[in-house]
Amino acid sequence: MKEKRTLMLPGPTPIPKKARLAGAEEIIGHRELECEELLEEVVEGLKYVFQTKNDVLVLTCSGTGGLEASIANTLSKGDKVLSLCTGAFGERYATIAENYGVNVERLDFNWGESIDIDLVEEKLEADNKIKAILMTHNETSTGVINHPKPIGKLAQKYDCLLLIDAVSSLAGIELKTDEWAADVVVTSSQKALMTSPGLCLVSVSPKALKAGESADLPKFYWSFKRAKDRYDAKKQTPSTPAISTLYMLREVLREIKEEGLENVFRRHKIVTKAIRESMKAIGLKLLVSDKIASKTVTAVKLPQGIEYNVLRQKLIDDYNVYITGSKGQLKGQVFRIGHLGNVSRIDILSTISALELALLKLGFEVELGIGLQAAQKVFYEEERR
Numbered sequence: 001m002k003e004k005r006t007l008m009l010p011g012p013t014p015i016p017k018k019a020r021l022a023g024a025e026e027i028i029g030h031r032e033l034e035c036e037e038l039l040e041e042v043v044e045g046l047k048y049v050f051q052t053k054n055d056v057l058v059l060t061c062s063g064t065g066g067l068e069a070s071i072a073n074t075l076s077k078g079d080k081v082l083s084l085c086t087g088a089f090g091e092r093y094a095t096i097a098e099n100y101g102v103n104v105e106r107l108d109f110n111w112g113e114s115i116d117i118d119l120v121e122e123k124l125e126a127d128n129k130i131k132a133i134l135m136t137h138n139e140t141s142t143g144v145i146n147h148p149k150p151i152g153k154l155a156q157k158y159d160c161l162l163l164i165d166a167v168s169s170l171a172g173i174e175l176k177t178d179e180w181a182a183d184v185v186v187t188s189s190q191k192a193l194m195t196s197p198g199l200c201l202v203s204v205s206p207k208a209l210k211a212g213e214s215a216d217l218p219k220f221y222w223s224f225k226r227a228k229d230r231y232d233a234k235k236q237t238p239s240t241p242a243i244s245t246l247y248m249l250r251e252v253l254r255e256i257k258e259e260g261l262e263n264v265f266r267r268h269k270i271v272t273k274a275i276r277e278s279m280k281a282i283g284l285k286l287l288v289s290d291k292i293a294s295k296t297v298t299a300v301k302l303p304q305g306i307e308y309n310v311l312r313q314k315l316i317d318d319y320n321v322y323i324t325g326s327k328g329q330l331k332g333q334v335f336r337i338g339h340l341g342n343v344s345r346i347d348i349l350s351t352i353s354a355l356e357l358a359l360l361k362l363g364f365e366v367e368l369g370i371g372l373q374a375a376q377k378v379f380y381e382e383e384r385r
């Protein structure tokens, strides 16, 4: 018999049972009252998770679609933006803007490091034409958190927009949209929101909507105005939404509300600590320091002599455990464990166990159980608090 699948990717993530069942609901027409009520509950639930009073628009696409939309709806051809790149997803955001004819200044940081706020201020001070700052809250390719709060302050001081890719952070890592002055925040359904792929959720501030009035980049399907007008008038989306994913998302949002956002974030922190301590105990090196470590994904350096593809396949073949590698300059150098959304402590312990066994079988010297114990200690201490 095949082992039960353990999905430890930074998205898509496992879907809680109630949400999976909700996804099996009979399809309804998207212009029916029932669908309007469904969408309205989802939007209200999202406002709680985004910690915002801004409009939250529901787009039918993956996260990348929302990132495109954030550019197309706030900027004009030739506008200058400052793109803060700490890894592959920061680079992607910059590339999207370039593809739309935006004048992008990239501020690159070493992969594995977070944004240096002083350098951001230097750039803004030196150039008063910058209309927007693009940033990645959680750089999934390296497992680094970039803090939006100080960047939001700079965006206010220098009167530009702050656009945030929160695809792999929202609902896993704190993001106070309103308090931190984030103008557009983009996330998607298949990450910490624990549902099927298919929906992209975007909060848009009044300042971003105002900027949109004069933004001349082409858009139709991605138009925030069309989405907002339709929602305000009828609690509908302009085109057919991913209705089954909406059902799932409603269920997940109810569960998040019941658990409380603070507890959700705490759970992610504990799981992160357990993974990090276990990797150290096994003798593996973490890519990034504890201080800037993501709470949704952890990148671990591959030990000498162990190839990523071989390790990945061993984990799948022997234990049905799924991890992933990285991209760009980190390709083949690290493996990444996703730990966001519906990941239990037992999933973490199983993954660590499987990893120890796989590494040992591939010739890496590890004392079986040493990483497991380190993670158990973290859980034990946290549970006794």
Ligand SMILES: Cc1ncc(COP(=O)(O)O)c(C=O)c1O
Pocket (backbone or CB within 6 Å): 010, 011, 062, 063, 064, 065, 089, 136, 138, 139, 140, 165, 166, 167, 168, 188
């Ligand atoms: C930070 C970040 N941005 C954007 C994306 C792209 O999201 P999607 O695959 O939903 O288009 C991802 C996906 O992993 C991501 O982690």
